[in-house]
Amino acid sequence: MTLRLLGRRIPFGLAVGAALLLAAGLVAAVGPLVLRADPLAMHLDATLSPPSLAHPFGTDNFGRDVFTRVLRGTGIDLLIALSLLLPSLVLGTMVGIVAGYRGGLPDALLMRLSDIVQAFPGAILTIAFVAALGPGLGNVILAGTLFGWIDYARLVRSEVVIVKQLDYVSASRALGSSALGIGVRHVVPNVRVQVMVLASSGFIQAILVGSSLGFLGLGAQPPMPEWGLMIAEGRSFLVQAPWMSAFPGLAIIVVGAAASLVGDGLADFLRPELRTE
Secondary structure, eight states: OOOEETTEEOOHHHHHHHHHHHHHHHHHHHHHHHOOOOTTOOOGGGTTOOSOSSSTTOBOTTOOBHHHHHHHHHHHHHHHHHHHHHHHHHHHHHHHHHHHHHOHHHHHHHHHHHHHHTTSOHHHHHHHHHHHHOSSHHHHHHHHHHHHSHHHHHHHHHHHHHHTTSHHHHHHHHTTOOHHHHIIIIIHHHHHHHHHHHHHHHHHHHHHHHHHHHHTTSSSOTTSOOHHHHHHHTGGGTTTOTHHHHHHHHHHHHHHHHHHHHHHHHHHHTSGGGBOO
C-alpha cells in the first residue's frame, strides 16, 4: 500500500526512518516513566550476566541492567545530538541569509572563515576543542556550535544568492519591503528544503560526535548511561561480556540509519516530480 501526504507519494525509506525516530523519541520521553528500574542500580551478585528474561540485554561489570541503561541512554544521546544540531542550524541559517543577501564584506568574511574551518575535519576540531577545555557536555555543545554552523551557512548563502535575483524578490524590494521581510517571506521558503535535508545528515554526525566524545571520556561522564560511554566501559569485557558494548553500539546504528533514511526520503518526497497530478 502506497502512503501519500499532501498529494505526494511518501517514499518507503522516509516512512521507515520517521517511524524509527518517532519510536526513539517515545522511548526517550515515556521510557523513564514506564520502566522505573534505576539504570545506576548495582547488583554485584549478578555481574556480567548474559541476556535472559530478567535482563534482556544482560548486565555489566557492576551488575547494572544493560537494557535499562540503553533505554535511558536514548534520551541522553538524542538530547546531546539536538543540542549540537539546533544551535548550528539556527546560527548557520541566519549567517547564510545575511551573507548571501547583503554580499560585500559579510559575504567575503563568511567565505574566508568557512574555508579555514573546512580545511580540517569538523569532528577532529570538536574533539580537540573539548580536549583543550576539558570534558563535559557544556563544552561539547559549545564546540559543536562553533564548528557546526559553517555547512548550513554556505548552503543557505549559495541559495540566497540565486533567490535574491528572482523577479518577485526584486519586485518586493522595489515596493519597499525590508530585508527581514524579504528573508522571511521569500528567502526562507526557498531554502528550507535544502536545510532540512542537510540537517538530517547533521543529526547523524551529531549522534556520532556525541557518542565518540563519550567513548573517549570527553563527553558524558560515568555513571551516566550514555551510549558511547557504555561502549567504552565494555571494551575490557569484549570476550566474556560482548553485550555490554554490542547493544549500545546497535542503538547508535539504528538511530543513525533512521536519520539517514529520513534525509534520503525527504529529498525524494520534496521533489516536484513526485507530486500527484
